Amino acid sequence: ATAQIGVTGLAVMGSNLARNFARHGHTVAVHNRTYAKTEALIGEHGHEGNFVPAETAEEFVAALQKPRRIVIMVKAGDPTDAVIGEFAALLEPGDVIIDGGNAHFADTRRREKELREKGIHFVGAGISGGEEGALHGPSIMPGGSEESYNSLGPLLESIAAKAKDGTPCCTHIGPDGAGHFVKMVHNGIEYADMQLIAEAYDLLRHVAGYEPQRIAETFRTWNTGRLDSYLIEITAEVLAHTDAATGRPFVDVVADGAEQKGTGRWTVQTALDLGIPVSGIAEAVFARSVSGHADLRGAARELPGPAREPLAPAAAGEFAALVEEALYASKVVSYAQGWNMISAASAEYGWDIDLGAVAAIWRGGCIIRAAFLDRIRAAFAADPQLPTLLADKGFAAEVGKAQDAWRSVVATAVGRGVPTPGFSAALAYYDALRAERLPAALTQAQRDFFGAHTYRRTDREGSFHTLWGGDRSEEQTG
Numbered sequence: 001a002t003a004q005i006g007v008t009g010l011a012v013m014g015s016n017l018a019r020n021f022a023r024h025g026h027t028v029a030v031h032n033r034t035y036a037k038t039e040a041l042i043g044e045h046g047h048e049g050n051f052v053p054a055e056t057a058e059e060f061v062a063a064l065q066k067p068r069r070i071v072i073m074v075k076a077g078d079p080t081d082a083v084i085g086e087f088a089a090l091l092e093p094g095d096v097i098i099d100g101g102n103a104h105f106a107d108t109r110r111r112e113k114e115l116r117e118k119g120i121h122f123v124g125a126g127i128s129g130g131e132e133g134a135l136h137g138p139s140i141m142p143g144g145s146e147e148s149y150n151s152l153g154p155l156l157e158s159i160a161a162k163a164k165d166g167t168p169c170c171t172h173i174g175p176d177g178a179g180h181f182v183k184m185v186h187n188g189i190e191y192a193d194m195q196l197i198a199e200a201y202d203l204l205r206h207v208a209g210y211e212p213q214r215i216a217e218t219f220r221t222w223n224t225g226r227l228d229s230y231l232i233e234i235t236a237e238v239l240a241h242t243d244a245a246t247g248r249p250f251v252d253v254v255a256d257g258a259e260q261k262g263t264g265r266w267t268v269q270t271a272l273d274l275g276i277p278v279s280g281i282a283e284a285v286f287a288r289s290v291s292g293h294a295d296l297r298g299a300a301r302e303l304p305g306p307a308r309e310p311l312a313p314a315a316a317g318e319f320a321a322l323v324e325e326a327l328y329a330s331k332v333v334s335y336a337q338g339w340n341m342i343s344a345a346s347a348e349y350g351w352d353i354d355l356g357a358v359a360a361i362w363r364g365g366c367i368i369r370a371a372f373l374d375r376i377r378a379a380f381a382a383d384p385q386l387p388t389l390l391a392d393k394g395f396a397a398e399v400g401k402a403q404d405a406w407r408s409v410v411a412t413a414v415g416r417g418v419p420t421p422g423f424s425a426a427l428a429y430y431d432a433l434r435a436e437r438l439p440a441a442l443t444q445a446q447r448d449f450f451g452a453h454t455y456r457r458t459d460r461e462g463s464f465h466t467l468w469g470g471d472r473s474e475e476q477t478g
């Protein structure tokens with residue numbers, strides 16, 4: 001046995017990950033259900049490093065040094081269970097199975113428990129960065145036992161992206177499903193970021209009256225400041241691209257229905273279960289959903305709205321600067337919500353996640369990589385108990401400074417009929433957190449009226465109920 005690690009499932013992600021291991025000097029056993037893919041990988045890339053192709057599961061396992069480390073990169077869901085079942089039968093206590101697919105964290109918790117009973121370590125590793133990341137350095141979010149990370153960590157860290165300060169974008173997130181949970185929230189935040197960028201584009205296009213090329217330039221400028229990020233960078237590239245067939249801006253020939261694979265939806269479903277408001281992510285998921293409902297949109301097309309005359313050129317530049325502020329403030333809110341969710345799950349499942357370390361490993365490799373994440377890392381380094389990013393002095397000052405611009409942009413959008421669910425929800429959340437009194441008092445009173453759900457008072461301890469159907473006197477219930 002010569003291989004330090006094995007990869008099974010050699011579609012695009014698995015092949016690239018295996019090549020990444022090999023390029024970093026590790027001997028990699030490679031296996032795929034359909035052997036032709038293994039042969040193709042060796043044929044095309046065998047010269048890049050030390051590969052041990054295995055035709056059968058038995059050959060694959062025999063090629064691995066102990067404790068054996070097997071990365072599964074197959075389609076998430078039933079295929080993952082099938083492959084785990086196949087290999088678990090061939091492994092020994094102390095061996096490690098790593099699922100690098102996009103599994104739901106609840107599945108990872110189940111699989112970890114089942115394998116733990118057999119003495120096999122199961123690591124649910126979120127891997128972000130798409131196929132390029134898998135080859136050149138992804139952000140890796142492994143969850144599992146401490147012991148498994150001791151044997152696996154150095155291997156994963158060697159192939160992970162490196163942040164600007166040289167640290168690998170991989171850390172032990174926590175036990176069982178912690179890694180896949182954090183990867184899910186990463187994707188949720190990615191949805192929110194993309195939605196906010198799309199809204200900024202829409203405002204620049206229809207309120208500032210900019211053409212896509214001009215918007216690309218604006219995004220390029222923003223990318224030199226605090227919004228510096230991979231997503232802003234690729235947005236500029238997309239907007240600058242011209243469709244070869246028609247000569248029109250590429251963005252104008254793409255059908256305006258956004259699809260989704262489901263991790264954004266999982267994030268929102270899970271947030272609802274945890275009772276954590278992630279309105280930025282939810283609005284992003286719903287916005288994609290609305291875009292895909294051609295029937296609803298068709299039926300509503302003739303509904304009246306305000307005139308959408310673009311601003312005069314002199315005012316457009318000023319408005320664009322306001323949009324940058326609104327985008328930044330909304331982004332801070334959606335990250336604050338995402339981190340709340342990670343923090344809540346960490347408490348719920350006893351994961352003890354280092355919130356700053358999550359920001360640190362997203363600085364490189366992943367889709368939401370950005371200079372901004374170093375600020376989040378620093379905020380949690382300064383105060384590991386920070387209840388919300390909005391309470392960090394630096395973020396609070398910036399968002400506070402942006403709030404006039406933010407309100408003005410949302411007001412303009414509403415006035416001109418440009419939908420900005422992300423910007424608006426983020427601002428509403430900001431104002432709700434700030435509010436000294438929320439109308440929730442009335443909501444709770446209504447609940448007491450129709451359902452005797454009781455209420456607490458501002459002036460006394462205890463729970464109370466008003467006899468709404470009777471003489472409206474108040475009784476103390478607890």
Ligand code: NBP
Pocket residue numbers: 008009010011012013014032033034037073074075076078079082083100101102103127128129130131
């Ligand atoms: P796919 O998700 O398309 O899966 C294809 C692989 O699964 C092939 O190797 C296939 O083997 C294998 N497979 C299937 Br399907 N059913 C199987 C079974 N019952 N037993 C054994 N093998 C089976 O590949 P991918 O796009 O490379 O993604 C791999 C994982 O990485 C997924 O979980 C995905 O969600 C995740 N991920 C993908 C990206 C991305 O950008 N694509 C990014 C991050 C994470 P075969 O060759 O014999 O059909």
